[in-house]
Each structure stands twice: as structure tokens, then as C-alpha cells.
Amino acid sequence: MTESWDRSPSKVAVVDDDPAIREVLRELLHEYGFLALPCHGSEELLELEELESLDLAIIDLKLDGESGMMLAQRLRASFNFPIILLTGTGDEVDKIVGLETGADDFLMKPFNPRELIARIRAVLRRYKRVVPAERASPAPQASAAAPVNTSSTLLGDLTFVSEERRLLDANLREVNLTNSELRLLEFLIDNPNRPINRVELLEHLGGDLSRYMDRTVDVLILRLRRKIEPNPSKPLFLQTRRGKGYVFALETT
Structure with missing residues (x-):
């Protein structure tokens, strides 16, 4: 590239x-x-x-x-x-x-x-x-995110390349993420399949831990879902666990 x-x-x-x-x-x-x-x-x-x-x-x-x-x-x-x-x-x-x-x-x-x-x-x-506009191999249908290799994570038609800190679509075009969205996605990928509450997420993002900041995480989650989920209203990857927080659903082998 x-x-x-x-x-x-x-x-x-x-x-x-x-x-x-x-x-x-x-x-x-x-x-x-x-x-x-x-x-x-x-x-x-x-x-x-x-x-x-x-x-x-x-x-x-x-x-x-x-x-x-x-x-x-x-x-x-x-x-x-x-x-x-x-x-x-x-x-x-x-x-x-x-x-x-x-x-x-x-x-x-x-x-x-x-x-x-x-x-x-x-x-x-x-x-x-700028990345080549060649077609990537079709992504398999999945009910959750799947690891591609040690440095990439497959999210349906999207691929997150950890070493480059980039999210690519099926045509290898970069999906723009803000700094906070990028840090949130990296943290969730590094902590798959376990509930993570708002306090832990805010600590990672460097936020105020007061109760008034709960909505901060909710807004960031919503924005990230719009970029990685096929249907943000029915998320496959970034799931909510009532009373526990959020889970990044990652298939493991």
C-alpha cells in the first residue's frame, strides 16, 4: 500500500x-x-x-x-x-x-x-x-466478529488491521474513525467476549468517572456501531449486556 x-x-x-x-x-x-x-x-x-x-x-x-x-x-x-x-x-x-x-x-x-x-x-x-481499489475476497457470513490472523480482525465485510490501526472495507478503502472511536475499537478487540462496564471504558478513554459521563460511552458506542455493524439497531459485534455493559462478540477457534 x-x-x-x-x-x-x-x-x-x-x-x-x-x-x-x-x-x-x-x-x-x-x-x-x-x-x-x-x-x-x-x-x-x-x-x-x-x-x-x-x-x-x-x-x-x-x-x-x-x-x-x-x-x-x-x-x-x-x-x-x-x-x-x-x-x-x-x-x-x-x-x-x-x-x-x-x-x-x-x-x-x-x-x-x-x-x-x-x-x-x-x-x-x-x-x-490511499489504498488500491481492488476487490477483496468476499467475507464469510458470520454471527460475530472473526479473527483473520494475529494482526487483523474480520467484522463481516470490514477488516481491522491492528498493526496499521486501520479499518478497511471490502474494497480495501479505509473507513474513517475518529481518535476516540479508534481507541474504543482497539480496546474492545483486545478484550473480546467479556462484559465491560462504562467505568472501565471511561478509564481507558481517560474520561471523568462521574455518573454524568455515562452517556459519553453510549454515544461513542452508537457512533462506532454505525461504522462497523451491517444493521446498527441489531448489532452483531458490539452488543449490549443489560446491567453489565458491552461485549465485543469475537468468534474463537
């Missing part, structure tokens, strides 16, 4: 109501070969001529007017570019809820410039990876 990259610089929108932060990010992105498009807030971003061709949006969580979280949710509903949220609060609740909206990563201010660049490259690589 190969990666195909456009020779033109990746276009990165920087949405922050602090002009100093916008300028710092603009200079940093320029230094590393990206084209930065600074925006004061959501309205300025949505009016960008380049909006349809954006490669990435970096959004401050605490914007004036419409919050960064709400903006990320709107973008995720209409566009397919990755989103990185920035915050200065360190609030775990903000982090988990932000990832629920469909953001691909979350970074605390003040951040290490090299770490930000590394995360930008990582999410762009996930979204821009």
Missing part, C-alpha cells in the same frame, strides 16, 4: 479568537510547510473560499460566540476533513465531550509545537492514505 500526497501545501484553518495564538500557529504551520488560514471565529471559517477543500481545522474550544465544540459538531456533519480541538482548561469532561462531537484529536494549551505538528501529520495521514 502506498500513500499519495498532493504536492500543494495542506490547507489548515486555525480558529481562535486570540490574535496572538492565531499568529503563532500561522508562523508555526508556515515553517513546517502548511498553508495556514487564520479565522477569528465560526462565521469567518464558514465564509472561507477554501472551506470545501480544507485539509484540517484546528479549533479553540472556548471561542467567543459559537463554541469550538458546537462548531466542530457542525463541521463534522457536513465535511470530511479532520478536526483538532485546543483547550486551556485541562477539563477531562471537555475532552471526552469534544471527542464525542467527532473531533480527531485534542491538545492542551500551552502545547509543544513539535507535538502539535506530529498530531497534525498523524491525522492527515489517516485521512489521506
Whole structure:
């Protein structure tokens, strides 16, 4: 498999109501070969001529007017570019809820410039990876997920390749997963056929363990089911166990 990259610089929108932060990010992105498009807030971003061709949006969580979280949710509903949220609060609740909206990563201010660049490259690589469009061998009908080999897991017509951290469809095209969806799927695959409650899942995801965060897991499960289940309303793989949590149904030999 190969990666195909456009020779033109990746276009990165920087949405922050602090002009100093916008300028710092603009200079940093320029230094590393990206084209930065600074925006004061959501309205300025949505009016960008380049909006349809954006490669990435970096959004401050605490914007004036419409919050960064709400903006990320709107973008995720209409566009397919990755989103990185920035915050200065360190609030775990903000982090988990932000990832629920469909953001691909979350970074605390003040951040290490090299770490930000590394995360930008990582999410762009996930979204821009190109795989051959040849037909894969038909997947056998199964009532549960089945292991393909030590590094792959078969989910009906989908295959999760553990070493590459990628979910592929029957045509070997990548199914986009947000960072939280990817981590959740990996954890469930590593812990098959046993009930896992919300507290354990939240601990793995790094979330607040208060009772108010129970819905966080439910929302992530729902989103993941929509991507891996033939019929999300009647899940074969990611099953609910009333009073116990969730089970990833994995066939073993």
C-alpha cells in the first residue's frame, strides 16, 4: 500500500479568537510547510473560499460566540476533513465531550509545537492514505466478529488491521474513525467476549468517572456501531449486556 500526497501545501484553518495564538500557529504551520488560514471565529471559517477543500481545522474550544465544540459538531456533519480541538482548561469532561462531537484529536494549551505538528501529520495521514481499489475476497457470513490472523480482525465485510490501526472495507478503502472511536475499537478487540462496564471504558478513554459521563460511552458506542455493524439497531459485534455493559462478540477457534 502506498500513500499519495498532493504536492500543494495542506490547507489548515486555525480558529481562535486570540490574535496572538492565531499568529503563532500561522508562523508555526508556515515553517513546517502548511498553508495556514487564520479565522477569528465560526462565521469567518464558514465564509472561507477554501472551506470545501480544507485539509484540517484546528479549533479553540472556548471561542467567543459559537463554541469550538458546537462548531466542530457542525463541521463534522457536513465535511470530511479532520478536526483538532485546543483547550486551556485541562477539563477531562471537555475532552471526552469534544471527542464525542467527532473531533480527531485534542491538545492542551500551552502545547509543544513539535507535538502539535506530529498530531497534525498523524491525522492527515489517516485521512489521506490511499489504498488500491481492488476487490477483496468476499467475507464469510458470520454471527460475530472473526479473527483473520494475529494482526487483523474480520467484522463481516470490514477488516481491522491492528498493526496499521486501520479499518478497511471490502474494497480495501479505509473507513474513517475518529481518535476516540479508534481507541474504543482497539480496546474492545483486545478484550473480546467479556462484559465491560462504562467505568472501565471511561478509564481507558481517560474520561471523568462521574455518573454524568455515562452517556459519553453510549454515544461513542452508537457512533462506532454505525461504522462497523451491517444493521446498527441489531448489532452483531458490539452488543449490549443489560446491567453489565458491552461485549465485543469475537468468534474463537
